[in-house]
Amino acid sequence: MTSTSTIPAVRKHPLPDRGATRRGARARRARILSLGYVTPTWILMITVGVIPTGYAIWMSVTDQSLTASSPDFVGLGNFVASVFTPAFLSSLGVTALFVVAGLLIQFTVGYLLAVLIHRQLRGFRIARTVLLVPMLLTPVVVGLIWQFMLSPGLGVITTFADLFGWHLNVFADPWSARLVVVLIDSWMFIPFVMLMLSAGMTALPEEPLEAAAIDGASWWQTTRYIILPMLRPVITITLLVRCVDAVRLFDVIFATTKGGPGTATQSVSMLTYTTTFQFYQFGYGAAMSIAVAVLMIPVYFIYIRLTRI
């Protein structure tokens, strides 16, 4: 008998590699664990983000109102009836004015204050703390306080102005009312801009500034060609955050002018509030909110790109 060596046939069902099985089980456990970690976040996002947004989109295509029994689907009817209207476009113009004027004032004053803080002059810590106070106050309270101070015949500012023969009635004129809203909003949020820019300045490298000083660059040249370009990311994000806030501006208007005189200070938020919570036309209100969100998409894209989210 001759023995022949044969190559064992490949088993159809190889014995399990115990190491691999353990690794697989571990990987499965890790996956379940990681799912467990992210689940609360997903639930939170779906609960406070996806569902309300989806609900708002659904409402915007129905004629839902709190006083109607059952809403009907109206397609884009709400957008036609409430968004492409003179009232909405006018409020959009008012909002744009508040955004542009507010950002200009807040950036200019905020930057100058940040420079002063950054120089760490004597007493800068106290000054910084005091300057931050307006930002910590509730907007409605700030609005009411300013409204009292500027009230003709009663307010401290108007009474003081009267002493100099300057008869102030800021809420009676459309432009002065708009200016007041912008100034109050700026008074509250200049500290935020100052804080952000001041933090950005602290992180700037010293070398380019020293080189500019040695080359005899003026304050303006240093600012224009060195500081501002280096601060660009901080400035952009600061202004974007303020831009989004300014578009939502509501509390100050509600507390001071109620959108008046006429509709001179009626922002989009104010109009949406009135439509939704005074007239109970939820469909129209939702359509307005969606329209504003769509208009704000470019701003969000820039923000996301800059913050690398």
Place this chain on the structure above:
Amino acid sequence: MKRRLISTIAVIGAVGLALSACSSSGGSKSGVPQDDKKPSSLTMLVTASSSEDTLKKLATEYTAKTGITIKFDEAPYDQLPTKLILAKQSNQSTYDMSMVDGFTLAQITASGALAPLDSYLTSDKAYDYSDFPQGLQDYGKVGSVSYGLPLSTEPYLQWYRSDLYSQLNLKPATTWADAISNAKDLQGAGYDGYDGVYGPAGSAHYYNAMLASMGGRLLDPKTYKPLLDSSVAKQAMKQYLSLKQYSPDASSSSAGLDAVNAFSHQQVGQMILASGWWGTFADPKNSDWAGKFATAETPLDKVGSYQPVSSLYGWLASISATSKHQKAAWDFLSWALGKSNAETFVETGAPPGRISTTSNAEFVKELPLLPSVADAAKDGLAMPRIPEMAQIVTVLSQDISSMASGQLSLDDGMVQAQNDLLNILVQSGRYKG
């Protein structure tokens, strides 16, 4: 793959369920089962007013008598309708009763938030509904259904500073020409001649009072066609805006409460305002001129084609449709607003306009404006009972504010106001065009 598919379906299902839960929660129409047992407490939604003060006084007495505690949930005026409607939409028995401003009644009842009261009114003889003039009974109705009991009856009246009028030898105005003449004289003597309301929140009520007193109407009573293109509407607006020159500077942006504050603390000679503020002006804690003011009928001019009348406002007391204790709520309201408590309401200055109250000589002595309340209760003009009124008041107030601040001329403003009202009423299907 299969597992992913199942997960996806599960997520979509969960989201769908959540969405349907959200949407269905807003539309429940189920009647609330009534709890016939005696409740330990009842909750009433109220806002700061003389009526609230009086109800609180009476509630203590009611608790001592029945053992039922009446809780009061106070909300800002603007939020009353929202709170009631939301309670209904979410089917919550948060409130058993509520104060309701007459002109918002139709808006609130459109959501089904209030219980009809007709069966109680018919069966409860002690409440004696026939003691109210027909005009006042209609004030609490939407269509032919009663939803509100008269809580305060507040016609617009002419208020004036009796000390200044004596000093300047002026008489209360009977026509608007008199009112303007008085305003001139008061201003000439260094006072504010008038106290108008020209801000974007609520000025429409004051314009409407002037319009009604000149024989005009905001809307056609039958078709709901806006009537701001009529000559009387324009004339009333011209007159209303002309009084701004005699008003305090703050009136440019003022609401009703600002006008009340101005009359209480500044040197303002006259104004048109609801009678319910008597208690505020008569209280030295709230007013610098307590005892130095008086009231008279709103000046009337026959200019338009309708009967010139005073405007009728006032609070109603309603029962929430979601209350589990509607009978107990009725028992409290019926007792509190009954004849036996009329004196308590008279003391605070804003009683319900019962005939037995306004014709009581002792009460009239205590509250001299009661005859005016009696007249207005009979033929005073209430805002139309349609759900669109809140929107009409807001939009018209904005238009008035635009005209008062010079953003719109009188002609352009009236055209815009007419178009705004037309849009609202056509859009809602109320006016067919």
